Amino acid sequence: VYPEDVIVHGSDYAPDGVNNLGYFRRMDSLVDTTEMAGNCSEAQPGVGKNEMYPCVNDQEAYGYSILGQASGEAQRVSLTVDRIDEPDVRDFPRAAAHMNASITVSNLVPGTEYVLYRWDLPTVDSAVPAFTPNGTVPTGNEEGEYASSAYTSAVSFTAAGTTELRRDPQTITSSGATYYRCVEAE
Known part of the structure; x- marks a missing residue:
């Protein structure tokens, strides 16, 4: 990661409304401390006023990369959960949230059979989320x-x-990592 790298993130409150093309921010503009006196000092309380101020802890932070886990034959999958908040399970002794998931699979061919796979990676311990597939997810x-x-x-x-x-009958735990892939049935 380089300071000039750009990250795109979205929310249901993006400044472009229903287009939801996302927020584009340089990585070096996201860093803050737990005191939130930097990037996050401009965030306002309330839904729709602070989504453009994601804070990346200056000591330790986790993220995802789209590069490396995609297969050319997999269908496009997007995930929506029923919560906009997650408890901070690293810095405060809070229980992880259980989120209901809706998965949208697109670019399908009508009449074709598909399989939607799910992989769950458990937390390493109560303080460290398992964000690394470690070969579990092909x-x-x-x-x-x-x-x-x-x-x-x-x-x-x-x-x-x-x-x-598709609505997943099994919840996603906020302190772990869940991956979905959809492919044509063999």
């Missing part, structure tokens, strides 16, 4: 790697249209 599906992996669940469905909305 990076590709050559020779059926998804089906032979240690996935948490696999749901088969036949696409009725080009987009499918």
Whole structure:
């Protein structure tokens, strides 16, 4: 990560409204301390007023990279959860949140059978979220790697249209990491 790298993040309150093209911020503009006297000092309380001020702790922070976990044959998957807040399980002794997930799969071919896979990575301990796949989540599906992996669940469905909305009956824990992939059934 370099200071001039740009991160894009979204929320339902993006300045461009329903287009929700996201916020574009330089990495060096996100760093702050737990006192929140830097980047986050301009954040205002209340929904819709502080989403453009994500704070990255100057001592330790976790993030995701889209690069490296995508397979060219996987369908586009997006995730929505039913909470806009998450307890800080690292700095304060709070229990992790259990979030209900809705998964939207797009670019489907109607009448084609697909499999939606889920992988869960547990927390390393109560203070460190498990954000590293460590080989648990396959990076590709050559020779059926998804089906032979240690996935948490696999749901088969036949696409009725080009987009499918699935509600996951199992919650996602905020102190862990959950990955979804959807591929055409073999």
